[in-house]
Amino acid sequence: MDHQRRRLLVGSVLSFAAVLPAIRLTAAELTLTPRQTRGPFYPVRIPLDSDNDLIVVNGKSRRAKGEITNVVGRVLDERRQAIDGARIEIWQCDANGRYHHPWDNRSVPLDPNFQGYGEFTTGADGAYRFRTIKPVSYPGRAPHIHFAITAPGTQPLVTQMYVAGAPENENDWILNSIGDKRARDSLIVEVRPHPEIVGELMAEFDIVLITDGRYSSG
Numbered sequence: 001m002d003h004q005r006r007r008l009l010v011g012s013v014l015s016f017a018a019v020l021p022a023i024r025l026t027a028a029e030l031t032l033t034p035r036q037t038r039g040p041f042y043p044v045r046i047p048l049d050s051d052n053d054l055i056v057v058n059g060k061s062r063r064a065k066g067e068i069t070n071v072v073g074r075v076l077d078e079r080r081q082a083i084d085g086a087r088i089e090i091w092q093c094d095a096n097g098r099y100h101h102p103w104d105n106r107s108v109p110l111d112p113n114f115q116g117y118g119e120f121t122t123g124a125d126g127a128y129r130f131r132t133i134k135p136v137s138y139p140g141r142a143p144h145i146h147f148a149i150t151a152p153g154t155q156p157l158v159t160q161m162y163v164a165g166a167p168e169n170e171n172d173w174i175l176n177s178i179g180d181k182r183a184r185d186s187l188i189v190e191v192r193p194h195p196e197i198v199g200e201l202m203a204e205f206d207i208v209l210i211t212d213g214r215y216s217s218g
Helices: 003-019 165-170 181-185
Strands: 069-078 087-091 118-119 127-133 144-150 157-163 191-193 201-204 207-209
Touching: 118 127, 118 181, 144 181, 144 207
Parallel strands: 069 201, 069 207
Antiparallel strands: 069 127, 087 118, 087 144, 144 157, 191 201
């Protein structure tokens, strides 16, 4: 693990939290982040390099293919309070539409420079950041990133983040299994040019957990 790179990435999320927009919703208006399937491609073995920068793998001289995308947000409870110590895991396919997983044996090339999986633990402000690639579609699925969140005093959550405007969203059966439109729309985010980093993209995805043991699937 490149500890210097990890320190830089952790520091960047603290400074980046300052540019995230303030959340103006009341507690009653907050939409709980709905559950989604974990899917078959959660890593069998966590990679040695599992930090929050998925486009650079320790020991590799090249970066991952794809459009660099900074996925940022906060982990909140239903009272709009930031959750300290929330562990966030993400995993997704590479730019060719293939997962780093032994069960994904499709005949498309695997990008060896894409980490495929990352972890981050929130601080007192609940903010997180991942530097990854813009998700792409593959047969049967809209572009998405898998999230798993475990946090003190909350129920573990597995969900997925989708890309606004992706035509595959309309026919993605996992996304559309969420009957409540407001809950479904909470998983679909805009991916737009980064306001501070030329040539990179940004997506803001806040995750709202419930802390009293109940949970709605949407």
